[in-house]
Amino acid sequence: MTQSLSSQILAGSESPNSAQNFPKIEYNQPLSSPYEHPVITICIGEKEYGILGSHIRQYPLLGPSSPQDTYVTLSDIHGDVGHTLVHFLYSGTYETINSPLGENISYIEREYQRSVLIYHASRKYQITDLEILARKYIEHFDEAISTFEILRSTGEIFSKLPKDEVWLPGYVRKTLQRSFVSANSRFNTDDLSGILKDYNSFSRAIMLSVIEILSSHIQCLEKGTRSQPHFTSGFSTHGGTTTENLVVVEEWSVTSEKFPAPGECSSPEDPPAPGDPPAPEEPSAEWHARPDETDSAAAGPADSKGSLAKILLPDVAEYHDWENLSPKNRRKRIMKLKKRNLPIPDENGVISISLT
Numbered sequence: 001m002t003q004s005l006s007s008q009i010l011a012g013s014e015s016p017n018s019a020q021n022f023p024k025i026e027y028n029q030p031l032s033s034p035y036e037h038p039v040i041t042i043c044i045g046e047k048e049y050g051i052l053g054s055h056i057r058q059y060p061l062l063g064p065s066s067p068q069d070t071y072v073t074l075s076d077i078h079g080d081v082g083h084t085l086v087h088f089l090y091s092g093t094y095e096t097i098n099s100p101l102g103e104n105i106s107y108i109e110r111e112y113q114r115s116v117l118i119y120h121a122s123r124k125y126q127i128t129d130l131e132i133l134a135r136k137y138i139e140h141f142d143e144a145i146s147t148f149e150i151l152r153s154t155g156e157i158f159s160k161l162p163k164d165e166v167w168l169p170g171y172v173r174k175t176l177q178r179s180f181v182s183a184n185s186r187f188n189t190d191d192l193s194g195i196l197k198d199y200n201s202f203s204r205a206i207m208l209s210v211i212e213i214l215s216s217h218i219q220c221l222e223k224g225t226r227s228q229p230h231f232t233s234g235f236s237t238h239g240g241t242t243t244e245n246l247v248v249v250e251e252w253s254v255t256s257e258k259f260p261a262p263g264e265c266s267s268p269e270d271p272p273a274p275g276d277p278p279a280p281e282e283p284s285a286e287w288h289a290r291p292d293e294t295d296s297a298a299a300g301p302a303d304s305k306g307s308l309a310k311i312l313l314p315d316v317a318e319y320h321d322w323e324n325l326s327p328k329n330r331r332k333r334i335m336k337l338k339k340r341n342l343p344i345p346d347e348n349g350v351i352s353i354s355l356t
Helices: 002-012 079-091 107-124 128-144 147-158 167-181 189-196 200-227 291-298 304-319 327-339
Strands: 039-044 047-052 071-073 229-234 246-250
Touching: 039 079, 047 079, 079 107, 079 128, 107 128, 107 147, 128 167, 147 167, 304 327
Parallel strands: 039 071
Antiparallel strands: 039 047, 229 246
């Protein structure tokens, strides 16, 4: 009886290192409790948020200046995104408050502005994961808002970003380029100047982007002019100049059998340029439209591209072989174009596009 009880006691007092199987501990066992850290009060806008010091420990720029301080004011973060920042620190996810909308702003515009403000906060305090989420939602919402709203929102934070900022300038340039080539874009220079006048550094970035885009576009046009199109021009039926409706008249449209070349038709005489001796008049082109084209022109306004083509096509012959004209004949052509309020090409036959 005594031996049996002793055996039981020895069996129950075996060390954990013995070969006997014990239940495994499946839950986490940290070396210390994160809840022992003091609660830090973060003031953003007019609101205060409490957060454990352990949650901001990995973001030194967010923390208090000394371990004894428990109050932090983030005056450079917009109050509308205070919850989004604190919620990310707690959970690592993106969330905004569904508060009532202000005047003259849509739900999508507000969320876009918030994502831009969060991008600024994440760059300012080096919160990389939140920066990635902000980029995601900036690009997600920008498809539903205007270019000017994009420029207005990004312009507010542009000068506040770190000097090594790369992503936002590239994003703005991509937005501008997309707007230039979009058939639905409508650029209003008054709106653009109103945005740019308030942000000097942002204005310079916009102008550099526009210059790069137009330079690239002009190079493409010049390559196309040398290969097959005779000239390329952009006109607006509302009086301004735009690249939106481009009319490209290729060489065959002038030299084809249906339309006579300049030398094949006569025109009323024009007086010679002042100071030049009289020169033989160069016959100008007379456009012979097909009956179906005449009927369609009289039927009423067509789409903008079709109507613009009908306006320009009768005068296309005046641009024919422009680069090979003699100086005298070129001056005569210029006089005719001026009388008709048509654009004047340069010596290579290329019409410049000016944005005003």
